[in-house]
Amino acid sequence: MLSSITIQDLFFFVLSSVIIFGAIMVVSSKNLIHSAINLILCLFSTAGLFILLNAEFVAIAQVMVYIGGVVVFMLFTIFLTTRLGEEHLEPLFKNKFFNGTILVMAACWVASFIPSVIDPERDQTFAQNASLTEVGARFLDLRESGFIVPFEVISVLILVAMIGAIAIAKNDNDPKNKDEVSN
Amino acid sequence: MAKEELAKNSLEALKNADQHPVGDVIRKYFSENFENEFIAHVFSSSSNILLSILVMTAFAGGTASFLIWLERKVCARMQVRLGPTRVGPFGLLQSIADGIKLVFKEMLRPKGADPFIFYLAPFLPATASFLVLAVIPFDKNIQVVDIDVGALYVIAVSGFGIFGILLGGWASNSKYSLLGAMRAGAQMISYEISVGLGLLLIVMLSGETSLREIVFSQYGTVNNWWIFKLPIFGIIAFILFLISSTAELNRGPFDLPEAESELSAGFHTEYSGITFSMFFLAEFINMFIAGAIGTTFFLGGFLPFTIGIEGFDNIMFMIPGWAWFFAKTYFIIFLFMWFRWSFPRPRIDQLMNLEWKFMLPANLLNIIIAGAFLTLGWLL
Incomplete structure (x- = not known):
């Protein structure tokens, strides 16, 4: 089993765990700046996934547009509007039952894609490098x-x-x- | 035809040069005789990466300390002083002494500063500089990795360094730091556009995005370097590139983010010890990178200075490519230092006007004119 894991698989698992960790931190952190930093981590790892898929151009565009543009813009906005250490952010929807329903529905929707992804007859070769x-x-x-x-x-x-x-x-x-x- | 011996200095001979002369020798000592196949597989894949990281770390440290010494010497000579002379011959070991001092200094954190971001920020600019070093072609066979989208990679990754400055200035919880960080952020975002357009001009002309291929597109005599190949406007593009990269490096005369007379030290006011030296290290490696990028895109990279006379050219080809690369790079670095100690600092609104009302239209116009030259075939 161990020998069948290639270095690509290893990198895939490492990068996906970083993305999941970063994504959870983005939504759970109460400090907006920490959220932005975790978003950088998340987007950077996504760029890594694109490189694993041989899509170098998409990876570079991801770094250039999202990290170099969008997150810098977010940081400027946060700097100009909030004070350091301010942690009094209130959630938009306070109803726990409503939030839980939305979460479960979203999870079901994502889970509905799983059968098509793990289909063994699906073409699993990497895309050619354009x-x-x-x-x-x-x-x-x-x-x-x-x-x-x-x-x-x-x-x-x-x-x-x-x-x-x-x-x-x-x-x-x-x-x-x-x-x-x-x- | 296939049997025909390639001329020693022809373009094909340079392109097909042995790719791993140094790496192969070192790798020979780490043969892959492992019991476990998986470990052997991982090791063989990662040995190149580890070797490159090791070499680049040593290179970055050495270059930064040499540039600090050079900066102090050049500054001193321009002000009719001697500069460092005491530590080592010509004061060469001065930066190492300073480095040891900085490493052993205490790291102070201001009260109320965010500890995670405060300690994270200094490492981001250094990381960005390190990542750019990976694609720079030092010689025909010395380059860590030659990626297909090299020029875009340089633009994308060098934009990453801005986070360290923004976050560091904000996390310091000091008004000087925050003002310096906001100025640095605005300045770097603005001038990044001009640097990017300058590089894209060469990408458009050469039709290549790999840095190695861009160097080879300038093969021939000195007239084939992009600075001269595009008549007149090549020189204009080079000057625009020099101005915008000086501003993007936050160096004098555009050192507003750390204007000593106004902001004490700008975004790194509150940093001390190793955290401060990481900012400093990144700044000097970035200066080397700006010089190296200018060399690669405009001055023919590692190609020698040839004028088309065979005897002269053969002598020039005897000088190794990395020597040419470093000579050209250090020439540009000397220009940066010359600017710093010659010009007074503009005001922040003058700086922004220069970029948005002059540099950006000039760059766009230059790209349009270069496109016309390219379609009309007016390149030299």
């Missing part, structure tokens, strides 16, 4: 297999969000911004 050139060509492919429409829609969406953020932040009419230090 080079970055192939990934990029697929994104800009005009044919049916390409992803040009979602790619462009996301680009426009991000542009709109950026212009909107600048418009909100600018706020020229506010008299408080008039006495700014000029260059």
Whole structure:
């Protein structure tokens, strides 16, 4: 039994336990900063899982977008809104029966996927490693297999969000911004 | 054709160079004669990794202490002083003495600081720098791992170092630290964009994302280095890269996060002993990495300085690739030090204006122009 475990399996079990541990810590920690740090751990291990699946580009994108972007943004938000050591966070829903029902339903939904995953007749070989050139060509492919429409829609969406953020932040009419230090 | 001897210094000969000359010698002494197959399997898979980690740890420590000595010497010479002279020849052992002092100092934690984050934060920037060292091609056959998405990896992982600064500044529970951390965070996030765009420009031109392949795309004479191959705009791109990486390193003249006259020491005000030295170590390794990335992307990496005359080129090829790599890297590092001790520090709003109103549009414009040059075939 022991000799049949490859190093990939070993890494898979280590990474999945880290992800589960991190995820539990994210939701159970009362300090928001600790939650954010555990989220980093969780996302980083997920990137590790992507590397095990030979999806290097997805792993790098995971680190770049989620860790380098989303969590940094979360940290800034927490720094600007909460005080150190503040642990008076109240749960949104206090009804234990309601929360328990939701949890059990979610668990059942996840468990319904288990039979299809452990099906022994399922193709269990690792995906081939796609080079970055192939990934990029697929994104800009005009044919049916390409992803040009979602790619462009996301680009426009991000542009709109950026212009909107600048418009909100600018706020020229506010008299408080008039006495700014000029260059 | 296949039997034909490859020319000694041709591109194919360099690409097919023996990949593990040092590792094979060391690995020979650790033969895999284990009773248990599983342990043998794990050992053979992990011996490369362990060896690389060992070498990179020693390299990072040595480089950081050498750079601290170099910084003090360069600073002293620019101010008509001598710098460290007492410990060892030319004061070379000064950083080691300082390191020993720092290790034995007491680690102080301010009252009310969050202990977990306070002690975790110093190790994050050092981890990020370590991870980037793994993909840097020191020579044609000296590189820990050559991943396909190397350029993106460098951008992604170097963004990881920002957490140490943000968390360290916040967990110190001091206003100076928090102000320094917020400034550092804002500055690094902003200038990361410019560094990333500068690297993506070269990725676009060479069509490669592996750092080793990017170096080989500059094979030929000195005109084939990306700084000269893209006429005029290559030099502009290099200057933009130098400015933005100086700012991303939080080095002078952009050292606002630790502006001594305003914030005492910025985000590491409350750190002492080994925790402080971890921040310091990361800062100096990051400077080496910025130099190495600049060398790899713009200055031809480990390729020698050749001008197309055969006799001259052959002499240049006799100098090993790692010597060229380190010479170019230390040239860029010297430029960083030169900046630090020559320019006054801008204000924080001037710094942000420089990035968002000048550097970012300039970089985008540069990418558009380079794309036009590439399609028109105007590369040298």
